[in-house]
Amino acid sequence: MVCPICQGATSRLFKKHGYWICDCLNCSHRHAEILPTENHVESIYSDRYFRDGGAGYNDYLSEAPMLRAHGQRYGRLLSRYLEPGTVLDVGAAAGFILQGLIDTGWQGAGVEPNPSMAEYARTQLGLSITAGTLEKFPVGQYYDLVTMIQVVAHFVDLWKVFQVAAGIVRPGGFLLVETWNRASWTAWLFGAQWHEYSPPSVLHCFTTKSLRHLLRQFDFYEIASGRPVKRISGAHAKSLLRYVARGVPLGWFITKIANIVPDRLSLPYPAEDLFWMLFRKPAKSSLANS
Secondary structure: OOOOOOOOOEEEEEEEOOEEEEEEOOOOOEEEEOOOOOOHHHHHOOHHHHOOOOOOOOOHHHHHHHHHHHHHHHHHHHOOOOOOOEEEEEOOOOOHHHHHHHHOOOEEEEEEOOHHHHHHHHHHHOOOEEEOOHHHOOOOOOEEEEEEEOOHHHOOOHHHHHHHHHHHEEEEEEEEEEEEOOOOHHHHHHHHHOOOOOOOOOOEEOOHHHHHHHHHOOOOEEEEEEOOOOEEEHHHHHHHHHHHHOOOOOHHHHHHHHOOOOOOOEEEOOOOOEEEEEEEOOOOOHHHHO
């Protein structure tokens, strides 16, 4: 299998959940060795992903206040670099993060592959959410900002995704990405047991270097980066701990400790294995002249 970023040769490192985790020998991008089926997105991000725990959520809709606050935090952060305008939130789910961005002055729309989540956003929150994937999103409208909060690791076709993104971000516009950092101390400490090695849901494990390298190929350049403030519910934390504990020495003990945590408790995320990066598209793209 070739690297999804640079098309270089790859080397297998270890197996996780029956799939090989590989490194690119050229650019060092880490990814799962998997050939997704035609209905990969529909099967992985079905309603079960948002309610049955495991690699997904125990009860996604119950996390609305925390997710909306996360969107508000990004709205405040973005105000350091640009004025509010039009935003497209990719992988918007039920629209809670998008709702937080709107609270801070943005005019928002979203795209979400799960039809039930998209329908909830439209009917319960009055948001403009298109059911589908970014790869098939109709090009023709420009946005001042495209956000990808915790979705870039799940994309099947990185090249197609960012071709579309480059086509819908207006000249001079911005792209915000939040994802997990496999170069973090947390990822190093847990090794193969790091929670983000979880195919077939998670397909890519980025570093700031590999994400920067990928985005430069689509004429985006970095404006700023940092580590986000993040909170998770007790129920979500327990679900993730149980998932990680499967097949791990003393996994039963991790599960027992996890059961003590109240479901509704709002917890600060305790590790440093997350990062955000803000990119900008030139007012006049060099790709147009190539």
